[in-house]
Structure formats: structure tokens, C-alpha cells
Amino acid sequence: MREEKKIRVLVAKPGLDGHDRGAKVVARALRDAGMEVVYTGLHQTAEQVVEAAIQEDVDIIGLSILSGAHLTIFPRVCQLLRENGAEDIMVIGGGTIPDEDIDELIGKGYARALFTPGTTTAEIVGWIRKAAEN
Amino acid sequence: MSVKENNGQPGQGRKAWETCVAGLPERPQKFMTVSSVPVKALYTQEDIAGLDYRRDLGYPGFYPYTRGVQANMYRGRLWTMRQFAGFATARESNERYKYLLSQGQTGLSVAFDMPTIMGYDSDHPRAFGEVGRVGVAIDSLEDMETLFGGIPLDKITTSMTINAPAAVLWCLYIATAEKQGVPSHKLGGTIQNDILKEYIAQKSWIFPPEPSLRLITDIFAFAGKHVPKWNTVSISGYHIREAGSTAVQELAFTLADGFAYVEAGIKAGLDVDSFAPRLSFFFNAHIDFFEEIAKYRAARRIWARRMKEKYGAKDERSLLLRFHTQTAGCSLTAQQPENNIVRTAYEALAAVLGGTQSLHTNSMDEVLALPTEKSVRIALRTQQIIAEETGVANTIDPLAGSYFVEALTDQMEAETEKYFERIEQLGGVLAAIDQGFFQQEIADAAYRYQLEIEQKDRIIVGVNDYTMEEPKQIELLKIDPQIEEEQKRRVQAVRAKRDNIVCGNRLGALRKAAGTGDNLIPFILDCVRAYVTEGEIIQVLREVFGEYKEKPIF
Numbered sequence: 001m002r003e004e005k006k007i008r009v010l011v012a013k014p015g016l017d018g019h020d021r022g023a024k025v026v027a028r029a030l031r032d033a034g035m036e037v038v039y040t041g042l043h044q045t046a047e048q049v050v051e052a053a054i055q056e057d058v059d060i061i062g063l064s065i066l067s068g069a070h071l072t073i074f075p076r077v078c079q080l081l082r083e084n085g086a087e088d089i090m091v092i093g094g095g096t097i098p099d100e101d102i103d104e105l106i107g108k109g110y111a112r113a114l115f116t117p118g119t120t121t122a123e124i125v126g127w128i129r130k131a132a133e134n
Numbered sequence: 135m136s137v138k139e140n141n142g143q144p145g146q147g148r149k150a151w152e153t154c155v156a157g158l159p160e161r162p163q164k165f166m167t168v169s170s171v172p173v174k175a176l177y178t179q180e181d182i183a184g185l186d187y188r189r190d191l192g193y194p195g196f197y198p199y200t201r202g203v204q205a206n207m208y209r210g211r212l213w214t215m216r217q218f219a220g221f222a223t224a225r226e227s228n229e230r231y232k233y234l235l236s237q238g239q240t241g242l243s244v245a246f247d248m249p250t251i252m253g254y255d256s257d258h259p260r261a262f263g264e265v266g267r268v269g270v271a272i273d274s275l276e277d278m279e280t281l282f283g284g285i286p287l288d289k290i291t292t293s294m295t296i297n298a299p300a301a302v303l304w305c306l307y308i309a310t311a312e313k314q315g316v317p318s319h320k321l322g323g324t325i326q327n328d329i330l331k332e333y334i335a336q337k338s339w340i341f342p343p344e345p346s347l348r349l350i351t352d353i354f355a356f357a358g359k360h361v362p363k364w365n366t367v368s369i370s371g372y373h374i375r376e377a378g379s380t381a382v383q384e385l386a387f388t389l390a391d392g393f394a395y396v397e398a399g400i401k402a403g404l405d406v407d408s409f410a411p412r413l414s415f416f417f418n419a420h421i422d423f424f425e426e427i428a429k430y431r432a433a434r435r436i437w438a439r440r441m442k443e444k445y446g447a448k449d450e451r452s453l454l455l456r457f458h459t460q461t462a463g464c465s466l467t468a469q470q471p472e473n474n475i476v477r478t479a480y481e482a483l484a485a486v487l488g489g490t491q492s493l494h495t496n497s498m499d500e501v502l503a504l505p506t507e508k509s510v511r512i513a514l515r516t517q518q519i520i521a522e523e524t525g526v527a528n529t530i531d532p533l534a535g536s537y538f539v540e541a542l543t544d545q546m547e548a549e550t551e552k553y554f555e556r557i558e559q560l561g562g563v564l565a566a567i568d569q570g571f572f573q574q575e576i577a578d579a580a581y582r583y584q585l586e587i588e589q590k591d592r593i594i595v596g597v598n599d600y601t602m603e604e605p606k607q608i609e610l611l612k613i614d615p616q617i618e619e620e621q622k623r624r625v626q627a628v629r630a631k632r633d634n635i636v637c638g639n640r641l642g643a644l645r646k647a648a649g650t651g652d653n654l655i656p657f658i659l660d661c662v663r664a665y666v667t668e669g670e671i672i673q674v675l676r677e678v679f680g681e682y683k684e685k686p687i688f
Contacts, residue, residue, distance in 0.1 A: 069263040
């Protein structure tokens with residue numbers, strides 16, 4: 001069998017909101033799908049998220065935001081990744097994000113993909129696997 | 135085909151039915167509640183053979199209160215229709231409250247923004263991007279005066295969804311009333327103030343459990359003397375359920391939290407009947423109709439029995455489990471959001487049939503953003519239709535005696551007792567939190583639920599079946615990003631114009647008291663009267679009490 005490097009994912013809860021049901025369900029699904037998952041826990045600043053991502057040498061950061069602060073947090077995380085020379089880490093996310101904000105975040109390159117309520121964990125796993133191949 | 139008759143012995147009739155039904159095909163799905171509890175095809179007298187009417191049900195307003203906490207229930211007064219609202223600044227929220235009151239709402243319910251919930255002023259770096267987003271931003275007494283401007287606080291009751299910094303927001307409310315000339319003994323309302331469920335489910339904590347419980351018992355003692363009509367804790371299952379728990383877990387963990395507060399009060403030297411009558415509850419109304427009704431009925435019975443038998447409460451009011459209900463946000467779907475009106479209506483109906491004292495109905499668009507005025511109105515009208523048109527409020531506890539509902543009620547009580555035993559074995563609620571017990575149970579249930587949806591063992595209309603292409607999202611409420619800048623300027627202006635020497639002295643007195651066993655409420659009240667901000671008060675307490683850290687598990 002071919003040795004494959006496991007995909008490493010940081011699941012992060014930035015900002016002050018404590019709604020971690022989605023983040024934990026996704027983290028567990030990614031782990032069950034064979035990925036290495038690091039979960040930051042709650043109430044993280046953008047700085048803490050980026051520091052953890054670099055320290056843990058992850059391929060992907062998944063930001064879970066249900067507080068309506070997505071338009072400030074995604075750009076901030078991307079900016080910090082750039083400043084730390086870590087823009088190769090892919091940023092994706094999920095939460096209650098209205099359609100037009102999704103267009104803005106994806107359009108401006110602050111997120112590669114956003115998964116909103118109703119998404120299956122299988123879709124997220126599939127997307128990450130495909131993205132990791134390329 | 136001949137007529138099948140069940141004449142003869144009841145047992146024979148059952149046998150004939152079983153033979154008959156065994157030969158009939160069933161739909162291929164699993165028959166289970168939303169909590170994954172299997173449901174039988176039929177419930178009969180045999181399922182409630184042990185039920186003793188006087189012992190287990192009793193009359194409404196009489197022990198063990200299974201049928202309701204008031205003797206006349208909705209024949210006397212309907213439940214309070216209390217829509218949770220708050221966004222942007224105090225001024226905008228004040229307008230929404232006045233609108234809701236003008237539309238027939240009978241009580242206020244305040245939603246705060248995340249910085250307020252976490253004890254940060256709007257100009258703190260950690261508040262960045264979050265001011266006024268999920269609720270109203272409150273920094274100082276000035277904001278609170280604006281929030282309730284033109285609303286007489288002796289005429290309405292107010293519920294405030296605030297936990298870790300509850301003491302501060304409560305003092306702000308009392309001080310606002312003082313300014314209106316309303317003495318504290320006339321104030322009615324609720325602070326959520328339920329820190330245990332924050333560690334378990336909602337995760338908006340600040341301090342570690344011990345000092346948090348001390349703040350709560352300080353509130354008990356102060357309210358007992360000065361604000362006697364106030365509900366000092368709203369012991370909440372809502373967030374436990376939203377985090378993914380089952381109905382039984384919601385019931386068991388919430389009641390366990392309630393008993394932990396009772397024990398904390400007793401340990402602080404208070405007589406149980408001096409504070410227990412002011413404890414109230416807050417439950418979820420999820421989509422599984424009968425399971426929810428059984429949950430409310432079981433909750434009343436368990437609370438009454440334990441308060442009487444274990445904690446020796448003598449005042450009847452200590453035995454009454456009074457509760458607020460909110461329909462389940464987590465049952466709503468972003469797909470075909472108009473369907474959420476229907477879901478919410480069924481959930482609200484369950485809450486009413488379960489005997490709730492007050493009710494919030496979610497708006498169809500809350501899965502996407504804060505609700506618009508139109509969607510809030512539909513949600514409120516849903517309650518009014520239940521109250522005025524359906525006829526369900528004409529008689530008390532109409533589902534009592536239903537084989538299924540009574541069997542489910544018994545089953546819930548038995549399962550809850552099992553959880554109590556496990557929690558006790560772990561060393562009580564605080565020890566169980568520390569060991570991650572509740573958190574793991576809830577995470578497991580949430581994950582199982584998600585897998586059931588993905589495997590189509592559970593159908594959610596519009597999500598994994600009956601789907602369709604949707605052209606465009608419905609119109610959503612937008613929060614202007616300028617709100618944050620405005621609010622930052624406002625709190626800075628308050629700091630510039632107040633007497634900062636007085637503020638410094640009062641914060642110093644609070645710091646000193648926090649290090650002793652003194653009741654902190656009078657000190658906090660003195661601070662807010664001088665326009666010390668919420669963030670400044672919490673910062674002092676953070677320095678004395680420390681901050682809670684969770685071990686992240688998934």
C-alpha cells in the first residue's frame with residue numbers, strides 16, 4: 001500500500017461566539033475520514049488561529065463562525081497568514097453566512113469554500129480531498 | 135372481508151391485533167423520536183398499568199404538578215408571548231421593543247451582542263467585528279437608559295439573556311428603574327444567569343465555576359431582600375438541546391443544574407424556601423411533538439418530587455417548575471426557509487400543550503440572520519393563532535391520560551433518574567463538567583443525529599429530500615458596520631464625561647469586596663450608578679477570580 005501523507009486540518013472557532021456544535025461535528029467527520037484534525041477550542045483571536053495553524057503545520061484552516069462577524073474575521077486571518085508567509089494554507093469555513101457575503105468572501109479570495117447549514121459532512125470531506133490532490 | 139371484532143378478553147384482543155399487524159408491511163424507515171428513541175406502533179392501557187392518578191398526575195396546581203403549575207392554567211391567563219429581540223444599538227432595539235409591544239406582545243426579552251455577553255466593552259480589541267451583530271450592545275447605564283426609554287419598567291416584565299456577567303446587567307436594569315422612579319421591589323423579570331449550562335453547552339463563560347456560583351448566590355440573597363419578584367436564574371435546557379443533546383439529556387442535565395443551584399444556595403447558608411420560589415426554567419420545543427410534551431410534564435413532576443423529598447422545601451412555590459419555552463432554532467433549515475413557519479407552529483403547539491408559562495417562536499429567517507420585522511410578526515401571530523383560534527387553550531393538559539403521552543412521560547422520568555445516578559457517581563455536576571461528561575454526551579448525540587440525516591434514516595424536508603432549486607435568498611436584516619464605530623464613540627464619550635475619581639473608588643471597593651465573602655451586588659450597583667462600564671467591572675472581577683479554560687473535545 002502506498003504511504004500517503006495525511007491531510008492536516010485546523011478546525012477553529014474564532015471570535016466570541018460559543019456555538020461549537022457544527023465545528024465539532026465537522027472535526028469528528030474529518031477525523032473519521034482519516035484526516036489529522038486539530039481543534040482550537042473556543043474564543044480564539046485571529047492571531048491565535050494563525051499561530052496554531054503554523055505551529056501544527058496544517059494544510060487547511062476551517063473557520064466556524066455563527067456570530068455574523070465573518071466579514072471581519074476571514075480577511076483578518078488571510079492577512080495574518082500573508083504576513084507570516086503562510087498563504088499556502090488554504091482557508092475554508094462554515095456557519096450562518098448569507099449568500100451575498102459568501103460571494104464577497106469567495107470573490108475577494110478570503111475563503112476557498114464556504115459550507116452553510118444543510119451541507120453534509122461527506123461533501124466537506126470530498127471537497128477537502130479533492131483540493132488536497134491539486 | 136369480514137369485520138374484525140375485539141370481543142372477549144383484552145389479552146385476546148391484543149393477540150389478534152398483533153397477529154394481524156405482523157402480517158402487514160411497514161414503511162422501511164426507522165420509527166424513532168428526534169432523540170433516536172424507538173417508538174412502538176401502539177400504546178395501550180398496559181403501557182401505563184402502574185400509573186396512579188393521584189400519585190403521578192394530580193390536579194393542575196396540585197402536587198406533583200404534572201398537569202400544570204396553576205389550577206386554572208390558560209383559562210385564567212394565556213402564556214406570556216415573549217419574543218427575544220435585540221440588535222445593533224440600544225436606540226434601534228428600543229424601537230423594535232416598542233413595535234413588538236404595540237403588536238400585542240406581553241413581555242420583553244433582551245438579546246445582547248457577543249461582547250456584552252463576554253464582558254467586553256465595545257471598544258475592546260476582542261469586540262472587533264462583533265458589536266451589535268447578534269444582539270444589542272450595552273456598555274454603560276447610558277445605553278440601558280436608552281434601551282428602555284419610554285417603556286415603564288413597573289408595567290412590563292423583562293427577560294435578559296445574560297449569564298457570566300448577569301450581575302452587572304441586572305444592576306444596570308435596577309439602576310435604570312431607579313432613574314425612572316421605579317423601586318426595585320416593583321420590578322419583575324428574569325435574568326438567565328445559568329452559568330452551569332455555559333460550561334456544558336453554550337460556552338459563554340468568563341470566570342471559573344466557584345466564583346461564578348458565588349455571584350449567583352449573591353444574586354439570590356440580594357433578590358430575596360430587594361427584588362422579590364425577580365426570577366434569579368432561568369435554568370436552561372434550551373442551549374443544551376441546541377448543542378445537539380437528546381430530549382432526555384436536555385431534561386436530565388437541566389434539572390441536575392437546577393438541583394446544583396439549590397445545593398449552592400443551601401451551602402451559602404440560605405433557607406431553601408428563601409430562593410427556590412424564584413428559580414425558573416427554560417426549555418427547547420423541538421420538532422418531535424409528543425416527546426416534547428412528555429418532557430415538560432416529566433420535568434414538573436421530577437422537580438416537585440425532589441424539591442419536596444430531597445431538599446425539604448416547605449413553600450409550595452419552591453416545588454413549582456415554571457418555564458419559558460423557545461422553539462428549536464436547530465430544527466430550522468436554510469433551505470426553503472418559509473417551511474420554518476410550519477415547523478415553528480408545531481413546536482409552539484407542543485409547548486402550549488405542555489403547559490409553558492411563556493413562549494418565544496422563532497422567525498423563519500433566523501437560520502440565516504437576525505429576523506426582519508415581518509418575519510418576527512409572523513412568528514408572534516403564530517402564537518396568537520394557537521391561543522385564539524385552535525381551541526387548545528380551552529382545557530387544561532388535554533393530552534393527560536393518553537397511553538402514549540403518559541408512557542413517554544414515565545419513560546423520561548426513569549431515564550432522567552438514571553442520568554442523575556451517573557452524575558452523582560462522577561461526583562456531582564461540577565465534577566462531571568470538569569471530566570467533560572456532559573460535553574461528550576452531547577457531542578456524541580449531535581454526531582449521531584448528523585449521521586442519521588446523511589444516511590437518510592431521518593428525513594428533513596428540503597434538506598435531504600423534497601429538495602428544489604431555489605432562486606434567491608429571502609430578504610435579510612443587515613447590520614450596518616458603522617454601528618460598531620458609533621458605539622465605540624459612545625462608550626468613550628461616557629468615560630470622558632463621568633466622574634472618574636468616583637468610578638475609580640467604586641471599582642476599588644468592588645475589587646476589595648470580591649476578595650472577601652461580602653455580597654457583591656451592592657458594590658456592582660454602586661459602580662453602574664456612577665457609569666462605570668460593564669467591561670471595567672468584569673475586568674476587575676477577572677483579575678480577582680481568574681478565567682475559565684475548557685479542554686476542547688470533539
